[in-house]
Amino acid sequence: MKSRPQVRLIPVLAAVAVFTMSVSFWATACAEDVIKIGAAVSLSGKFAREGEFLKQGYDYWKDAANAQGGVKIGDKKYKVEIVYNDDESDPQTSARLTEKLITEDKVKFLFGPYSSGIATATAAISEKYNMLTMVPMATADSIYQRGYRYVFCPSPLASTGLYPILDLIGTLEKRPATMAIVGPDSLFPNITAEAAQKKAEEMGIKVVYLGKYPQSAADLSSVATAVKGANPEAILCTGYTQDSILLVKSMRELQVNPKLVGLAMSIAVPDFRNALGSAANQVMGTDYWVPTLTYTGIIVKDSDTYAKTYKEKFQKDPTYQAASGTAAGIILQMAVESAGSLDTNAVREALLKLKGQTFYGDFQFNEQGVNTAAKLSVTQIQDGQPKVVFPIQVRQTPVQYPKAPWN
Incomplete structure (x- = not known):
């Protein structure tokens, strides 16, 4: 008699076990999806x-x-x-x-x-x-x-970060003969600066000033003063958005007036133009991507589609x-x-x-994980708007050179 309750529990326990296994299987299947x-x-x-x-x-x-x-x-x-x-x-x-x-x-x-x-x-x-x-x-x-x-x-x-600007310089009828290269003392900028210096010298351009500053620098007036003393015809900067803005502001304030100012960063980002206003005009930078490029593919049809749908989704420009x-x-x-x-x-x-x-x-991609087909473009701010100026086959408008004085 005492064994009957145990007998009755067997079907219940079996049902619980089956249910547990089913839930577990369902959860695993969902995880695998x-x-x-x-x-x-x-x-x-x-x-x-x-x-x-x-x-x-x-x-x-x-x-x-x-x-x-x-x-x-x-x-x-x-x-x-x-x-x-x-x-x-x-x-x-x-x-x-x-x-x-x-x-x-x-x-x-x-x-x-x-x-x-x-x-x-x-x-x-x-x-x-x-x-x-x-x-x-x-x-x-x-x-x-x-x-x-x-x-x-x-x-x-990174080593190619300023190559497109140097390639553009190579197409100019009266290209700059001297150059300054400055940037923050950190991994990416240092690689970019070393590669740019080597390429510039191979092109016959004399690098008259090569300078580094702390990545956390909040004032670059001393760098701009040193560059002004070297009097280069072109200035290249390997910095990020905020320090590049600081450098341009300092050059404007100290009236450092080279024929060309090129940055190893996207000047198409709104932050750059918003911070500098008219001082951004005729400054150029290298871009991984801008909405006017004509590449196409799956998921996202093209750059223009991406720019529009991204802004709809996040209420900001990409x-x-x-x-x-x-x-x-x-x-x-x-x-x-x-x-x-x-x-x-x-x-x-x-x-x-x-x-x-x-x-x-x-x-x-090669075995090292490098995209050997990747290319940078050059964008220049013209009348307050970013315009692709190089390579020539994808440019929106010719480059404005030499750069006008800040005033």
């Missing part, structure tokens, strides 16, 4: 603004891909989920969070941070765990000279950081779909075989 990607990006600290644009670029791709049903692998489509961590613009924090994304959050792929200095730290973690990583804003050449197999950059490398993040997602999607698999090595092999174009530009 999602591609989880991790990203440690700067949402606070000195790179917060750039990090915000990069994150929005990643999110644009995620939402666009999901709106089209997701990433197609065989006959199945997978939705995209991105897990974000704020690296506070700190390399060590970013490396720690990247490892957490891999070991605790169990992401399948990684999107990289903003800046080469931070990405240098995170790339080592990606490689340690054989985690394929798209790093659109990690352009320091040194990252791709370490034998890494799983780090891919869709953007042109920057090259945002565009690079979206392009990174599109290229990863193309590689996954081409591989027909989520296996890291299969996707890596697919990336190496792919050759194509997105709205951001051409791409073809």
